[in-house]
Amino acid sequence: MPALRSWLNIPKGSHFSLANIPFGIISTPLSPKPRVAIAIGDQALDLDIFAANNGFSALSIIQPHQHVFSEPTLNAFAALGRPIHSVVRKYIQDIFLENTPHPDVLKNNAALQTAALVPLDNVKNHIPFHIGDYTDFxxxxxxxxxxxxxxxxxxxxxxxxxxxxxxxxxxxxxxxxxxxxxxxxxxxxxxxxxxxxxxxxxxxxxxxxxxxxxxxxxxxxxxxxxxxxxxxxxxxxxxxxxxxxxxxxxxxxxxxxxxxxxxxxxxxxxxxxxxxxxxxxxxxxxxxxxxxxxxxxxxxxxxxxxxxPDIKLRVDIESSSGTKGTICETxxxxxxxxxxxxxxxxxxxxxxxxxxxxxxxxxxxxxTPDSLGCLLEATQNGKLSMKLSEGDERTFLHDGDEVIFTGVCGSDEDALVGFGQCRGKIEPALSFPF
Amino acid sequence: MPALRSWLNIPKGSHFSLANIPFGIISTPLSPKPRVAIAIGDQALDLDIFAANNGFSALSIIQPHQHVFSEPTLNAFAALGRPIHSVVRKYIQDIFLENTPHPDVLKNNAALQTAALVPLDNVKNHIPFHIGDYTDFxxxxxxxxxxxxxxxxxxxxxxxxxxxxxxxxxxxxxxxxxxxxxxxxxxxxxxxxxxxxxxxxxxxxxxxxxxxxxxxxxxxxxxxxxxxxxxxxxxxxxxxxxxxxxxxxxxxxxxxxxxxxxxxxxxxxxxxxxxxxxxxxxxxxxxxxxxxxxxxxxxxxxxxxxxxPDIKLRVDIESSSGTKGTICETxxxxxxxxxxxxxxxxxxxxxxxxxxxxxxxxxxxxxTPDSLGCLLEATQNGKLSMKLSEGDERTFLHDGDEVIFTGVCGSDEDALVGFGQCRGKIEPALSFPF
CATH class of the missing domain: 3.90.850.10 (Fumarylacetoacetase-like, C-terminal domain)
Structure with a gap:
């Protein structure tokens, strides 16, 4: 299937192509209340603002439920069930299609674009769900x-x-x-x-x-x-x-x-x-x-x-001094x-x-040795070391190290279904007594 | 210290003496919304109704927080912190004292007694907290x-x-x-x-x-x-x-x-x-x-x-046929x-x-063998059996068995600090395919 084309500039290689439409919770410096958004290309579409400005006018099924987009987590939206998620995703894809059947909603509505599209670099992400229980397999x-x-x-x-x-x-x-x-x-x-x-x-x-x-x-x-x-x-x-x-x-x-x-x-x-x-x-x-x-x-x-899911996964570590290396691809x-x-x-x-x-x-x-998903395995519990760059090796993580996961599905650079990144940086331990 | 005496009839041996004042969540057939209460003697004091009828009029510190008693869990009340729990408990003790310093609040207020005191037999108990995480040691x-x-x-x-x-x-x-x-x-x-x-x-x-x-x-x-x-x-x-x-x-x-x-x-x-x-x-x-x-x-x-805590704990099992035996005292x-x-x-x-x-x-x-807190220990993983009554023995639980825990602190029958009971009855398994 050829990639869907959008009137929005979606850079080649973007994780957030029209084939994706992932959901998250964002806030912005001017509007610090966390709310629901989707990611598309380099932008987030703020669904709270989108809904409040008749963005869903052509999707009657979602209208009684639009309050879910003002929530600080995805729980209420998720609870609507997969048939509704599917309809909403498809509608948002339609809205961004080059030949969108609903051009007046966003494509020809510069005011709503300005209000509801926010560069991803300008949004703060929040935990997407209120998690009741977490199980690790x-x-x-x-x-x-x-x-x-x-x-x-x-x-x-x-x-x-x-x-x-x-x-x-x-x-x-x-x-x-x-x-x-x-x-x-x-x-x-x-x-x-x-x-x-x-x-x-x-x-x-x-x-x-x-x-x-x-x-x-x-x-x-x-x-x-x-x-x-x-x-x-x-x-x-x-x-x-x-x-x-x-x-x-x-x-x-x-x-x-x-x-x-x-x-x-x-x-x-x-x-x-x-x-x-x-x-x-x-x-x-x-x-x-x-x-x-x-x-x-x-x-x-x-x-x-x-x-x-066949997701291409990669782990990189970037140290506080700026050295960086790939630890795993799987x-x-x-x-x-x-x-x-x-x-x-x-x-x-x-x-x-x-x-x-x-x-x-x-x-x-x-x-294979370059496809191991933790340092315990990659270094055989500290017996070996992994090279970040010349002269900078790791058995386990140092303070200041940032671990960066990247994940993406697909090979068509115009139709990737990606996860973006999952990052976390190590701060030094507290000293005792606390 | 001699037991505190109340104007309310608190039966000798009650788990819920004036020395206790435990908190819970109740509803009643006429008022099905779960809300906060305390147990005293054979009664629950509905704190939602109590607060709404100026029950806390002599406790200014709690007045800005009275909404916590209308909540369906104890989370909001608990979040006020232990100094507040202490003040509220002491105030409720005072209200029920024979020589209460606040006789007009409840002792001489028959209308509020009728509205806010509910026999424990008539209340439905709910889970006391919304539990974020549960850890078992x-x-x-x-x-x-x-x-x-x-x-x-x-x-x-x-x-x-x-x-x-x-x-x-x-x-x-x-x-x-x-x-x-x-x-x-x-x-x-x-x-x-x-x-x-x-x-x-x-x-x-x-x-x-x-x-x-x-x-x-x-x-x-x-x-x-x-x-x-x-x-x-x-x-x-x-x-x-x-x-x-x-x-x-x-x-x-x-x-x-x-x-x-x-x-x-x-x-x-x-x-x-x-x-x-x-x-x-x-x-x-x-x-x-x-x-x-x-x-x-x-x-x-x-x-x-x-x-x-030195709590006297007892476990009884009552079968569906009505036989009953004590399994453990510790x-x-x-x-x-x-x-x-x-x-x-x-x-x-x-x-x-x-x-x-x-x-x-x-x-x-x-x-000792009569003080073991589960059947795994008491029956040595099913090798022995525990007698409920003549001819009715258990290695593990049967369908229809009700397990009843009882717990109480103290020996003065007028000043017990008890937990009441924790009961649960076994229903038969579903058959597969479900």
Missing amino acids: FVGLNHAFNAGQMFRGPMLALNPNYKHLPVGYHGRASSVVVSGTPIRRPSGQFLENPAAEVKKPIFSASRKLDFELELGAFVCKNTKMGEPIPVDEADQSIFGVVMMNDWSARDIQAWEYVPLGPFNAKNFGTSVSPWVVLYEALEPFLVKGLENDQDILPYMKSERNETV SGKNLLFSFPQMLAHHTVGGCPFKVGDLLGSGTISGT | FVGLNHAFNAGQMFRGPMLALNPNYKHLPVGYHGRASSVVVSGTPIRRPSGQFLENPAAEVKKPIFSASRKLDFELELGAFVCKNTKMGEPIPVDEADQSIFGVVMMNDWSARDIQAWEYVPLGPFNAKNFGTSVSPWVVLYEALEPFLVKGLENDQDILPYMKSERNETV SGKNLLFSFPQMLAHHTVGGCPFKVGDLLGSGTISGT
């Missing part, structure tokens, strides 16, 4: 294998349950923040020498601060306690997808995680990219996930074969289970969901 | 030892980290429900024969459904990401305490929990008692916790010695770490808190 098979192999060898790398269910744990919703929010290096307790016979922890700033390259999916349907979501209905519960950095303190994690899982090693911050790509916009890029050699149970068997398809499968498993015992709940995929890694 | 040392011993023997029962930090995990906030809410038996995957060499799970309704006797603490202070709460300031973040039943499916848990912790085994339901006992009301019952033979790190060392003091220590540890790496966040203690057990 571990379905990046290559990551699970690499990490398991490091600690238990290749034969025992994967636990017996691994291929039968999407392993996951409940994360901390309060520490999920939008891209650009500084991340303070956590302090905590850990073993200075894990091999020593006496297991006596020290208290210190983490010395093994890491990123984790993940995808996140936001939920758009409430479900009741006790009511499972069948796997082939689960995609109707998925609003859209973001990139997610599940920052991790590996030393704190190693000491605390037995037997109840990661805790303070993860709850000091999780960053998400600001523009949520609708699940519908990802549909053309869904492919088959990683092969599972186990016969999974019927409640997770899907009628669909293509269920995981694809979002490196998953053993899809988001619909995660949701079907998560709810099979009756766990209820709310609009805005967030599912993380777990770290996404390829199989 | 594991600091019941006896429980941790008993459970660990069962799977790893007495020498390895406790993991090396256990006495150095309050081990905990993030729970599922969306499935926390108020006492009385039915709990559906979860289905999920588990090993029918965990000892078999081939680890191939089945899908089934859980066969090892269990309760867990816990205490929960609700948080009343927002903190920012990156800002730890010092241990000796942490009690100012604790609004009050409830009993909590962290329902658990032991077969699902055993299969899924390695390496990231319990997930579907816990997220199908967690029940809390409806009346939140203010932390201030518990102060006289705080005692020294269990001895810790490890020297804990400075950030968790408290200036106080008495930090855990005390809330069987904890290795206090709620302030849990909070200090939880935030030491910078994890932010919101008003309404919930901390669970973990299962509370004594050391």
Whole structure:
């Protein structure tokens, strides 16, 4: 399909082509109230202003619901359901088409363009959803294998349950923040020498601060306690997808995680990219996930074969001195289970969901050394180092390092479906006593 | 101190004496909007109606904030901070005193008594807080030892980290429900024969459904990401305490929990008692916790010695056929770490808190067979059985069983500080396909 052409100047290579139309929450210096917008090319279209100025005049179905665009989160819009998201996305595409059927709405309305289109450089992004619960899965098979192999060898790398269910744990919703929010290096307790016979922890700033390259999916349907979501209905519960950095303190994690899982090693911050790509916009890029050699149970068997997104993902680190290097290039398809499968498993015992709940995929890694989604894997827990530039190497993150994820689907430079970036910069730890 | 005497008839042995004044959310058949109330004797005092009828006329400090009593959760009231909770509690105590300094407010105001006092039997209780995040700890040392011993023997029962930090995990906030809410038996995957060499799970309704006797603490202070709460300031973040039943499916848990912790085994339901006992009301019952033979790190060392509540706790099970038996009697003091220590540890790496966040203690057990806080321990994972009555025994819970927690502090029958009950009845599993 040839790329859709717009009357708006959408630069070649933009993540936010007409094929995308991702949703987010913005504010501007002159109008600091967070509200709903979409990204297109280098601009945000402020849907609060757009709606208030009859932008949706040709879309009667949305008119009783226009207040959702004035909300400080996407929860109310998301709750309208995927059929409505689809209609709104299609309408906004139509509005920006070169041969738009509604030229008077925006194309020939210079006043509304001035009021509602804001350069992305001038907007502040906010967390897109009020997140009720955040769950982090571990379905990046290559990551699970690499990490398991490091600690238990290749034969025992994967636990017996691994291929039968999407392993996951409940994360901390309060520490999920939008891209650009500084991340303070956590302090905590850990073993200075894990091999020593006496297991006596020290208290210190983490010395093994890491990123984790993940995808996140936001939920758009409430479900009741006790009511499972069948796997082939689960995609109707998925609003859209973001990139997610599940920052991790590996030393704190190693000491605390037995037997109840990661805790303070993860709850000091999780960053998400600001523009949520609708699940519908990802549909053309869904492919088959990683092969599972186990016969999974019927409640997770899907009628669909293509269920995981083929997103080109890249991780760069930029140091405070300006050196910069690419740490990882991989694809979002490196998953053993899809988001619909995660949701079907998560709810099979009756766990209820709310609009805005967030599912993380777990770290996404390829199989080659340049495709590993965290430093734990890339440096084999600090044994090797990664080169940012000549003379500037990393085992784990330094203060002042900024970690930058980039993600994009497609190859037609005029029709990319991209995620923009997910960024976070490390601030020094507080000193104790606080 | 002799018990305070009231003009209201407060039955001897009531959990809700003048020494208590617990807060909750109620509605009534004639007024279905959930709102704030306190419990006293056999009555609830509807604070929405009380405030609207000048009940707080003699308490000027609360007047700008009276809207908090019309809210459907305690979040807004809790956010006012502990000094305000204290003043309000003291004022309500004064109002009900036999020799109240404010007789015209309620004692001599029959119309307001009729409007604002509702028999507890006529009120419906609602979940007291909107819960942002729920964390479940594991600091019941006896429980941790008993459970660990069962799977790893007495020498390895406790993991090396256990006495150095309050081990905990993030729970599922969306499935926390108020006492009385039915709990559906979860289905999920588990090993029918965990000892078999081939680890191939089945899908089934859980066969090892269990309760867990816990205490929960609700948080009343927002903190920012990156800002730890010092241990000796942490009690100012604790609004009050409830009993909590962290329902658990032991077969699902055993299969899924390695390496990231319990997930579907816990997220199908967690029940809390409806009346939140203010932390201030518990102060006289705080005692020294269990001895810790490890020297804990400075950030968790408290200036106080008495930090855990000596609450007499009891668990009864009543079957659908009406047989009933007491399963456990123990005390809330069987904890290795206090709620302030849990909070200090939880935030030491910078994890932010919101008003309404919930901390669970973990299962509370004594050391004798009649003091064990879950069936996993009491029946040694189903090897033994517990007698409800002649000919009616339990290894794990049956459909139709109602589990009833009761908790109370003190021995003066006129001055008890009680929690009432936390109840939950098991409904049969759904059959698959759903």
